Amino acid sequence: xxxxxxxxxxxxxxxxxxxxxxxxxxxxxxxxxxxxxxxxxxxxxxxxxxxxxxxxxxxxxxxxxxxxxxxxxxxxxxxxxxxxxxxxxxxxxxxxxxxxxxxxxxxxxxxxxxxxxxxxxxxxxxxxxxxxxxxxxxxxxxxxxxxxxxxxxxxxxxxxxxxxxxxxxxxxxxxxxxxxxxxxxxxxxxxxxxxxxxxxxxxxxxxxxxxxxxxxxxxxxxxxxxxxxxxxxxxxxxxxxxxxxxxxxxxxxxxxxxxxxxxxxxxxxxxxxxxxxxxxxxxxxxxxxxxxxxxxxxxxxxxxxxxxxxxxxxxxxxxxxxxxxxxxxxxxxxxxxxxxxxxxxxxxxxxxxxxxxxxxxxxxxxxxxxxxxxxxxxxxxxxxxxxxxxxxxxxxxxxxxxxxxxxxxxxxxxxxxxxxxxxxxxxxxxxxxxxxxxxxxxxxxxxxxxxxxxxxxxxxxxxxxxxxxxx
Ligand code: NDP
Numbered sequence: 001x002x003x004x005x006x007x008x009x010x011x012x013x014x015x016x017x018x019x020x021x022x023x024x025x026x027x028x029x030x031x032x033x034x035x036x037x038x039x040x041x042x043x044x045x046x047x048x049x050x051x052x053x054x055x056x057x058x059x060x061x062x063x064x065x066x067x068x069x070x071x072x073x074x075x076x077x078x079x080x081x082x083x084x085x086x087x088x089x090x091x092x093x094x095x096x097x098x099x100x101x102x103x104x105x106x107x108x109x110x111x112x113x114x115x116x117x118x119x120x121x122x123x124x125x126x127x128x129x130x131x132x133x134x135x136x137x138x139x140x141x142x143x144x145x146x147x148x149x150x151x152x153x154x155x156x157x158x159x160x161x162x163x164x165x166x167x168x169x170x171x172x173x174x175x176x177x178x179x180x181x182x183x184x185x186x187x188x189x190x191x192x193x194x195x196x197x198x199x200x201x202x203x204x205x206x207x208x209x210x211x212x213x214x215x216x217x218x219x220x221x222x223x224x225x226x227x228x229x230x231x232x233x234x235x236x237x238x239x240x241x242x243x244x245x246x247x248x249x250x251x252x253x254x255x256x257x258x259x260x261x262x263x264x265x266x267x268x269x270x271x272x273x274x275x276x277x278x279x280x281x282x283x284x285x286x287x288x289x290x291x292x293x294x295x296x297x298x299x300x301x302x303x304x305x306x307x308x309x310x311x312x313x314x315x316x317x318x319x320x321x322x323x324x325x326x327x328x329x330x331x332x333x334x335x336x337x338x339x340x341x342x343x344x345x346x347x348x349x350x351x352x353x354x355x356x357x358x359x360x361x362x363x364x365x366x367x368x369x370x371x372x373x374x375x376x377x378x379x380x381x382x383x384x385x386x387x388x389x390x391x392x393x394x395x396x397x398x399x400x401x402x403x404x405x406x407x408x409x410x411x412x413x414x415x416x417x418x419x420x421x422x423x424x425x426x427x428x429x430x431x432x433x434x435x436x437x438x439x440x441x442x443x444x445x446x447x448x449x450x451x452x453x454x455x456x457x458x459x460x461x462x463x464x465x466x467x468x469x470x471x
Contacts, residue, residue, distance in 0.1 A: 001033030001086075003175075006042055006199065007182045009049035010192025016041045021172050021201070026092040026319040027309055027357045033090075035175040038200035040208035043167065046196035047214045050138040050165035053193030058135050058163040060191075062122070066114035068190050069157055073110035075184035076103060076149070083149065083177055085311070090174040091145060092318040092358070093273050094310045101273070102149055105439070106181075109153035109455065112439045116460050117161025128471050133464040135163035136240065137216035140209035142202070142230065144222045145171035145321055146276045148178055154244075154443075154454040155219045156195065162463040164217070167196045169205045173321055202226065210234045210241075217242065217463065221278075223378075224403075224448045242452035242462055244278070245445060246378040247406030250399040251281040252421060254392070254412035259290055262411045263297035265434060267384060269409070271305065271362055274318050275382035276325075279407035279429065279443075282379065283368075285398050288388040295366050295386065299345040302362040302384065308354060319357040320381055326358035329381030333363055336374035341365040341385070376402040396424045405446025409435070428453070 002020070005012035015036040023033040057065070076083065083106075084098040093102055124131045141155040148170060156166050170178040182197045198205050206226075210218050210233035220230045221244040234241045251266045253259070269281045286294045310318030320326045330348040337343055346363025360381050368375050368385040375385060389395040399408060408427040412418035415432060422430040428444045440456035452462055 001176050003033070003035045003179045003199070006036055006038055006046070007186065007195070007197040008042070008046045009196070010186070013045070015039065021199070023090055023174070023176055024322070025089050026321050027089070027311070029323075029356055029358070033176050035172070035179065035199040038169070038198040038205045040204065042198050042200075043205055043208040043212060046167045046198050047138055047212055049193035050167050050196055051214055053191055054137050054165045056191060057165055057194045060163070062120070062161070062163070063118045065161055065163065066118035068188055069110045069114040069117070069161060071188040072157075072185055073107045073114070075187060076107040076110065076181070079180065079184065080104075080107070083180055086177045086180060087148060087174070088310045088318070090176050091148065091273075091321055092310050094315045094318050096313055097273065102147060106149035106153040108439050109150060110157045112455070113153075113157035113161040113460070116440070116457055117158070120457065120460055130469040130471055132467040132469060133461070134467060135463060136465050137164060138214060139164045139166050139463060140212065140215040140218045141166055141168045142206045142209060142218070142220045142222065143168070143170050145174035146273060146278070148174040149181055151221050152178055152181060154459065155221070158454065158459045159219065159463045160194065162460050164463050165194050167198060167209060167215070169198055169200065169202070169209055172199070172201055175199045206230065207233055211236060213237050215239060219452070220244070227450070243450040244452060244454060245448060245450040246404060247278050247280070247445065247449050248283060248376055248378050248402040248404045249279055249281050249407040249427065250283040250285050250425070251409040251411065252285045252395050252399050252425070253287070253290070253294070254395070254410065254417060254421065255287045255290070256413040256417075257411040258413070259293050259297055263294055264301040266409070266411075267298055267301035267364075270384040271302070271317055271382045274320055276321065276380050281407065281409050282384055283375070284384060284386045285395055286386060286388055288390055291366070291386070291388050295344050295364070298364045298384065298386065302364050303345045305362045307351060307359060307362065317362055317382055319359045321358070323358055325380065326360055329360050329379055329383060332374060332377070332379045332381070333365070333383060336365050336368065336372055336385070339372040339374070340367065340369075341372055341374060342367045344386070346382070370398070370401050378404070392421065396421060400426050403448040406449035
């Protein structure tokens with residue numbers, strides 16, 4: 001799993017830097033692989049390859065582009081078990097969830113992008129104009145480590161379906177599965193230069209992509225802080241920037257909701273992928289009168305979680321991705337307690353029976369108020385906070401009381417009442433009573449959670465420029 005080459009212009013290519021970045025397995029703290037630390041010169045080479053390939057790819061019929069994407073989806077599915085194990089080892093995702101979400105959703109995104117891309121009406125008459133939607137050109141994509149394949153799929157599959165060419169920089173923490181995906185893309189036979197991979201450090205490769213004058217669209221998923229840096233780097237060229245950023249999403253439990261049914265599901269949702277999910281519902285907003293009941297149910301559900309080796313099928317909570325992330329999450333827990341939050345279960349202490357690996361106890365904090373950092377700062381670990389309200393207006397105010405607006409949930413015995421509350425929540429996706437997953441539903445943020453939408457028709461349109469021809 002030591003990768004020595006970047007993928008540029010349809011070939012595995014030596015980086016100009018010759019330095020490698022180690023990949024550490026969070027469960028064992030051992031090096032399991034490495035990837036080249038690319039340079040701005042590598043970015044130049046990749047961008048020019050993508051530029052040369054653009055006209056041909058944009059002129060390829062949408063149904064032919066879709067056929068390539070389906071071949072990639074087939075390849076992901078064929079190599080599913082291997083990819084899931086790879087992601088479990090580089091990210092720490094429990095293996096069962098890795099198979100279903102990390103790999104299954106990535107394949108589904110390629111398939112859905114193919115369907116959406118081949119059936120989209122690229123030309124529409126709006127008398128006296130003809131509206132033509134066409135690809136931007138070269139898309140620079142920067143992705144995070146938490147869902148390494150799925151985040152790449154959300155960008156690359158849709159950008160390619162729309163007729164753009166792509167230069168991708170994956171996270172330095174979890175590039176191995178992306179190298180495997182690139183092998184699958186290579187085998188699918190996409191024309192040279194249509195898809196390019198330049199691994200490396202964000203401040204070097206990501207920065208070069210964001211600032212590059214020949215990148216027409218920069219699509220970024222990651223933290224809000226880095227999203228702002230990337231926007232500043234891109235501003236000099238006035239390129240379009242799509243931002244998919246952090247979250248601090250609320251689950252609002254209305255007074256008529258069934259606590260014993262809802263709370264275990266809410267805890268499980270908060271701790272998906274070890275709490276490292278951008279849209280994780282990490283704040284439980286509950287009626288004050290139900291506080292003790294909710295605390296007891298949350299303590300039971302979190303305390304019962306099986307923490308340990310993510311490769312074991314029974315594991316529900318694995319390690320965090322890195323030592324830095326583990327330490328940051330523990331500091332958050334301690335700071336919250338210092339600011340007056342009540343520890344219901346878990347805490348910042350190490351787990352005695354897991355001496356190796358970046359584990360954090362599944363933690364629930366209560367009596368959390370808007371004055372505390374844990375109420376509005378993204379923690380990105382297995383930490384659920386409980387906030388109390390006295391009436392529905394206050395529930396909505398609390399739900400909206402963060403700089404973020406990525407996702408939310410509302411639980412109620414009365415779906416109409418839940419929908420009325422959902423309408424008042426500032427978030428890009430709101431699920432009611434557990435909702436169903438929709439791979440075509442647009443995903444993206446309000447406020448500082450971002451400015452774009454991924455997946456489905458809107459996810460395709462994100463990568464299309466509009467031209468009005470007056471007839
Ligand atoms: P980061 O913001 O740290 O990194 C994201 C990507 O940006 C990485 O590839 C990183 O490179 C790169 N990067 C870092 N610095 C720069 C820079 N100066 N210029 C250009 N690129 C740079 O996020 P994480 O990887 O830690 O991911 C977690 C975050 O992502 C959370 O905030 C989470 O909420 C968010 N996220 C949002 C999603 C959404 O759809 N809204 C989905 C998934 C995650 P490298 O790390 O390799 O150095």
